Amino acid sequence: YQACELNVDTQMNLDEDAVRHLVTVLKSRVGDAIILFNGDGYDYRATITHVAKREAAVQVHEKALPANESPLDIHLFQAVARGDKMDWVIQKAVEMGVQSITPLFTVRTGVKLPEDRLRKKMAHWQKIIISACEQSGRSRLPTLRQAISLNELVQSDICWPHSIILDPHHGQSIMRLPQYTQYNIFVGPEGGFSDEESSMLRQQQCLSVQLGPRILRTETAGLAICSVLQAR
Ligand code: SAM
Numbered sequence: 001y002q003a004c005e006l007n008v009d010t011q012m013n014l015d016e017d018a019v020r021h022l023v024t025v026l027k028s029r030v031g032d033a034i035i036l037f038n039g040d041g042y043d044y045r046a047t048i049t050h051v052a053k054r055e056a057a058v059q060v061h062e063k064a065l066p067a068n069e070s071p072l073d074i075h076l077f078q079a080v081a082r083g084d085k086m087d088w089v090i091q092k093a094v095e096m097g098v099q100s101i102t103p104l105f106t107v108r109t110g111v112k113l114p115e116d117r118l119r120k121k122m123a124h125w126q127k128i129i130i131s132a133c134e135q136s137g138r139s140r141l142p143t144l145r146q147a148i149s150l151n152e153l154v155q156s157d158i159c160w161p162h163s164i165i166l167d168p169h170h171g172q173s174i175m176r177l178p179q180y181t182q183y184n185i186f187v188g189p190e191g192g193f194s195d196e197e198s199s200m201l202r203q204q205q206c207l208s209v210q211l212g213p214r215i216l217r218t219e220t221a222g223l224a225i226c227s228v229l230q231a232r
Contacts, residue, residue, distance in 0.1 A: 001130045001141075002038045010060040011049065019056045021134075022048070034058065037134050039141030042066070066139040070097030070230055073182040076222050077102045079189035080111045080147065085219045090125050092219075094132035094142055096226035101129070103147035108191035118147060150193075154200055160184070163206040165198060166225060168215045171208030174228050183229060187222045 002015070014022070022028040028048055036044040036058065045062040076093050080086055080103045093101055103125070105111075113121060126144050133141055148156075163184040164177070186193075186201060193201070202208065211224050 001134065002036055003040075004038070006036065006038050006042075006044050006060055006063070008060055008063055012058060012060075014056045014058060016054075019051075019054060022051060022056050023053060028056070035137070036060065037130075037139065039130070039133070039139075041069075041140040043139050066137075068137060069140055070099075071181070072097075072229060074098045074226055074229065075100045075102070075182075075184045076226070077104050077153070077184060077186045078222055079104045079106045079150075079187060079193075079218060080109050080113070081218050082110050082190065085217075086111075086121075087125070087128055089219045089222055090128050090144075091132045092223045093226065094129050094138065095136045096223060097138070097230065098142055098226060099140075100143040100145055101125075102145040102153070104153065104186075105147065105149040106189055106197055107150075107194045109189045110191070113147075122147065150197055150200070154204060158184070160204045160206070163201070163204065164209045164225070165193065165201045165206045166221050167198065167208040167210060168192070169210075171210040174209050174211055174225065175232075177207070177209060177229075179232065185222060185225055187218055190218055 028051055030048055030051055032048045034046055034048060036046050038044055043064045043066045044060050046058040046060045048056060049059050050057040076098050078089055078101060081089060090101055122144065129142055129144055162180040162182050163186065165186045166188065186206065211221060216224060
């Protein structure tokens with residue numbers, strides 16, 4: 001992940017992580033073609049001009065718009081899941097092409113994160129997003145929005161159209177959902193949204209959607225709907 005000004009003909013040294021990946025995983029050599037991830041929505045095709053044990057340099061020769069970004073703008077609002085499940089959700093959401101992820105604290109969220117631990121978690125999740133982009137060949141870095149309580153979010157000025165609350169017990173079938181180009185998806189925690197939270201979201205015009213007859217784990221639900229929405 002370079003995050004710098006890149007253009008055709010830019011020559012640059014790669015950072016430590018990129019060098020390690022080239023040397024130990026890809027066993028790259030001078031002359032090999034690579035695509036640089038800059039997070040700005042472009043593919044930068046480059047050639048390796050120098051590679052040693054701890055350093056590597058490249059020359060960019062093409063800046064192109066990628067063909068692999070999802071045509072849908074999917075924004076995932078995921079209740080913070082326990083243990084390392086949230087890492088998994090974030091990694092899979094990026095692979096599935098979401099545009100943003102907002103970690104949510106809800107009444108039944110079992111995870112309490114004081115400010116300093118939350119800051120470290122956010123930094124950790126940001127790293128997961130970057131490596132999931134690199135692994136899946138995405139060029140646009142999805143946004144990790146500040147973790148927020150559902151109550152606060154509802155009072156903020158988020159744009160609510162086409163919002164969906166995933167509800168295992170009632171709601172329309174995902175197959176009947178109208179086709180939009182943008183979706184905000186709310187996934188509850190292990191214990192689900194409380195009745196008050198569900199009705200608060202419905203008052204914001206959120207549609208309740210059911211993903212079939214079985215109760216999915218919180219880490220499965222977001223992945224499932226991202227997949228179905230893009231397959232319709
Ligand atoms: N005991 C909770 C309940 O009955 O609501 C189960 C919550 S489930 C483990 C976690 C979250 O995943 C839910 O709040 C919901 O957002 C989503 N979910 C799980 N299964 C679903 C389904 N079949 N349809 C829609 N959403 C589902």
